[in-house]
Amino acid sequence: MVGIALNGIQKSFGETRVLNSIDLQIEEGEFLTLVGPSGCGKSTLLRIISGLEAQSAGSVTIGDRPVDGVRASDRDLAMVFQSYALYPHLTVRENMMTPLRMRDLGFWQRLPLIGRFLPGASGKLEGMRKQVNETAEVLKIEALLERKPGQLSGGQRQRAALGRAMVRRPVAFLMDEPLSNLDAALRVHMRAELTELHRRLNTTFIYVTHDQAEALTMSTRVAVMMDGDILQLDTPTNVYSDPANLRVASFVGSPKINVLDGRLDRDGVVTVMNHRLQRRVPGATPQAVKVGLRPEHLRLVPEISGLGEYVGTVRHLEHLGSDVYLHVVLSDGTTTAIVRSDPDHAMGIGHGDTVRIAETRGAAMIFDAAGDRLPFEPVSESAPVSSKTQEVA
Amino acid sequence: MNMSSYHYLGETWKHAILIVGSIVVILPFYIMLSYSLKSPGEIERNEGGFFGSQEMMIDERCAKLREPDQAAIDSARQRFTGLSDSEIYKALKAEIDTECSVRPIIFNYTKAFSEAPLLRYLMNGVIVTVSIFVVQVIVALPCAYALSKLRFRGREFVFGMVLFCLLIPVHAIALPLYIMLAKLGLTNTYAALVIPWTISVFGIFLMRQFFMTVPDDLIDAARMDGLGEFSIVWNVMLPTAIPALLAFAIFSVVAHWNDYFWPRIVVTGNRDLFTPPLGLREFKGDADGSFFGPMMATATIIVTPLIVAFLLAQRKFIEGITLTGMK
Ligand SMILES: Nc1ncnc2c1ncn2[C@@H]1O[C@H](COP(=O)(O)OP(=O)(O)OP(=O)(O)O)[C@@H](O)[C@H]1O
Ligand SMILES: [Mg+2]
Numbered sequence: 267m268v269g270i271a272l273n274g275i276q277k278s279f280g281e282t283r284v285l286n287s288i289d290l291q292i293e294e295g296e297f298l299t300l301v302g303p304s305g306c307g308k309s310t311l312l313r314i315i316s317g318l319e320a321q322s323a324g325s326v327t328i329g330d331r332p333v334d335g336v337r338a339s340d341r342d343l344a345m346v347f348q349s350y351a352l353y354p355h356l357t358v359r360e361n362m363m364t365p366l367r368m369r370d371l372g373f374w375q376r377l378p379l380i381g382r383f384l385p386g387a388s389g390k391l392e393g394m395r396k397q398v399n400e401t402a403e404v405l406k407i408e409a410l411l412e413r414k415p416g417q418l419s420g421g422q423r424q425r426a427a428l429g430r431a432m433v434r435r436p437v438a439f440l441m442d443e444p445l446s447n448l449d450a451a452l453r454v455h456m457r458a459e460l461t462e463l464h465r466r467l468n469t470t471f472i473y474v475t476h477d478q479a480e481a482l483t484m485s486t487r488v489a490v491m492m493d494g495d496i497l498q499l500d501t502p503t504n505v506y507s508d509p510a511n512l513r514v515a516s517f518v519g520s521p522k523i524n525v526l527d528g529r530l531d532r533d534g535v536v537t538v539m540n541h542r543l544q545r546r547v548p549g550a551t552p553q554a555v556k557v558g559l560r561p562e563h564l565r566l567v568p569e570i571s572g573l574g575e576y577v578g579t580v581r582h583l584e585h586l587g588s589d590v591y592l593h594v595v596l597s598d599g600t601t602t603a604i605v606r607s608d609p610d611h612a613m614g615i616g617h618g619d620t621v622r623i624a625e626t627r628g629a630a631m632i633f634d635a636a637g638d639r640l641p642f643e644p645v646s647e648s649a650p651v652s653s654k655t656q657e658v659a
Numbered sequence: 660m661n662m663s664s665y666h667y668l669g670e671t672w673k674h675a676i677l678i679v680g681s682i683v684v685i686l687p688f689y690i691m692l693s694y695s696l697k698s699p700g701e702i703e704r705n706e707g708g709f710f711g712s713q714e715m716m717i718d719e720r721c722a723k724l725r726e727p728d729q730a731a732i733d734s735a736r737q738r739f740t741g742l743s744d745s746e747i748y749k750a751l752k753a754e755i756d757t758e759c760s761v762r763p764i765i766f767n768y769t770k771a772f773s774e775a776p777l778l779r780y781l782m783n784g785v786i787v788t789v790s791i792f793v794v795q796v797i798v799a800l801p802c803a804y805a806l807s808k809l810r811f812r813g814r815e816f817v818f819g820m821v822l823f824c825l826l827i828p829v830h831a832i833a834l835p836l837y838i839m840l841a842k843l844g845l846t847n848t849y850a851a852l853v854i855p856w857t858i859s860v861f862g863i864f865l866m867r868q869f870f871m872t873v874p875d876d877l878i879d880a881a882r883m884d885g886l887g888e889f890s891i892v893w894n895v896m897l898p899t900a901i902p903a904l905l906a907f908a909i910f911s912v913v914a915h916w917n918d919y920f921w922p923r924i925v926v927t928g929n930r931d932l933f934t935p936p937l938g939l940r941e942f943k944g945d946a947d948g949s950f951f952g953p954m955m956a957t958a959t960i961i962v963t964p965l966i967v968a969f970l971l972a973q974r975k976f977i978e979g980i981t982l983t984g985m986k
Binding site for chain 1: 692826845874876877879880881884885886898899901
């Protein structure tokens with residue numbers, strides 16, 4: 267169990283810059299997820315950590331050992347690939363034996379037929395076989411050990427690939443979208459299993475995904491990457507509720523956060539759609555800003571109550587069983603906002619209806635023109651901040 | 660006419676053309692097999708159908724060799740007391756004819772083996788084709804791996820050269836090759852038969868195309884497991900490439916087993932090095948011209964191993980072809 271440190275990692279493929287100076291401290295035993303849109307450089311970063319790809323600049327340290335220029339297999343890491351990458355001609359047992367054979371047996375001992383009769387080989391083989399069996403037991407794949415990958419289902423292959431990574435007890439697991447070839451139900455199940463496995467093994471996991479649900483549910487910390495930079499590195503909760511900038515806020519959360527145009531005046535007061543936010547931005551220069559509001563921070567209020575900051579027309583309804591998401595074109599005619607509601611409240615609302623929408627106090631997030639978050643003034647006693655007492659109609 | 664009868668007509672045409680095509684291909688084969696079964700007379704007169712009548716025939720050479728001379732007649736006089744010389748001659752002749760008469764099929768096939776050391780030739784054929792194939796694989800797999808999975812400067816250029824080499828016909832470079840081998844004193848050796856074919860650009864090309872379809876993740880996984888590049892080639896790529904290799908094996912083995920041109924050039928005189936096609940020459944140009952039967956029997960024996968091997972490997976072979984996208 268060791269930490270991994272990345273210092274100023276850069277990577278270019280020819281002219282194209284893929285990673286711009288990444289600094290990252292990965293703690294011992296942590297489950298760190300690299301998440302970001304396709305092509306942002308997650309896999310490249312993971313491959314640099316693994317040693318399969320050489321960085322253009324910067325250094326990787328595993329524990330206290332700088333591993334730049336160290337071969338992938340000598341870094342004592344294990345990797346799980348999206349396509350599982352099991353050896354198709356070997357049984358699951360042989361697949362799992364391979365990393366052990368390569369590490370523990372000498373050249374002559376690895377030779378077919380005669381290798382096993384060389385001094386020391388049989389004892390080692392016995393030990394290796396035991397390790398494979400133990401791992402298989404943990405993953406519940408004992409029954410599959412004698413099968414070849416072609417005879418396994420996707421989920422079983424996934425486990426076998428995990429098994430091959432686990433047998434050699436690496437200092438860290440690197441996983442590149444290991445669940446994305448599974449069907450939705452199995453993916454959710456495997457999420458829970460991986461979390462459980464992480465808890466049991468107590469080893470560092472570095473997990474790459476473009477699926478934010480995976481990132482948010484499994485990780486200790488999430489690194490949100492975009493265009494070769496880590497935009498934010500924080501706990502899943504903070505990445506969601508306290509994003510550092512607009513791109514993170516937009517990437518994390520499904521459905522996406524609503525972004526409304528607003529104005530910040532000299533006093534730090536934000537006006538959005540003719541409505542003034544109560545909290546103020548300290549030390550602000552007047553400028554156009556973006557106001558972020560998550561769908562769950564908006565709610566429908568009855569037409570007659572006259573309450574609610576926004577008015578709009580329903581364009582589309584998404585029924586998800588427990589929730590209903592309403593896509594509403596606001597009164598300015600251009601901005602579309604997504605509002606979460608429960609089925610009871612949304613009952614009877616249809617396409618083209620006019621609705622009034624209230625926002626949860628204290629939930630709005632302000633971003634400047636560059637997309638950086640502008641913090642609100644610390645909450646003072648006098649200001650009525652959060653609306654814990656929700657005035658739902 | 661409705662759609663289905665149009666369709667029917669189209670199918671008929673297709674089949675007619677295919678049948679004509681297959682007759683063109685099969686006919687020489689049919690003749691080879693048929694001649695290898697028939698007696699010289701039947702071949703000459705073109706009768707007897709496929710099998711011939713298989714009536715006892717007289718081996719002309721055997722009869723000629725034993726032609727009774729005066730000494731034979733003298734020594735036989737005791738057995739045939741009271742007969743004139745010409746009568747004894749006739750009786751002896753009749754005896755010899757019965758001794759020398761055989762069934763045509765047996766005649767043809769025993770002659771194939773007795774007239775020339777056919778077994779030796781077959782063994783030479785095996786030695787040469789197998790060594791060519793093994794060395795070709797040893798060369799082609801690492802090349803194909805490098806060309807498909809390793810990133811290095813000039814890779815595309817090297818691959819371009821490989822494609823270019825595919826265009827060079829062997830006959831064009833036969834002479835320089837021969838001169839080189841002669842200068843090295845290698846003519847009339849197995850080496851001369853094997854060395855020029857050890858680098859197969861076709862093999863490199865075929866395997867490279869196959870390796871392109873092997874996911875990079877598999878190679879990365881092997882690297883993580885601690886396999887070196889060389890052992891990736893032999894322990895990971897080779898086993899996954901078996902179908903493609905089998906396809907290549909058939910191309911290579913058939914080409915070199917049947918090759919007449921090159922062995923004819925570098926093997927001069929030394930019959931111990933003759934490959935099966937050279938063996939066929941033993942039957943050519945006999946003045947009596949009636950040796951077609953044994954010759955065709957030899958030809959049949961030569962192609963049989965290929966056909967058996969193909970039938971055994973058939974399924975994998977076709978798999979291999981489709982995998983490499985050659986169809
Ligand atoms: N070998 C390579 N040569 C050139 N460019 C490459 C190479 N590998 C990756 N890239 C480029 O680097 C960028 C990052 O690729 P990377 O595979 O790291 O993306 P990713 O974040 O893993 O995306 P995904 O979620 O789709 O897997 C991409 O724009 C890609 O085109
Ligand atoms: Mg990727």
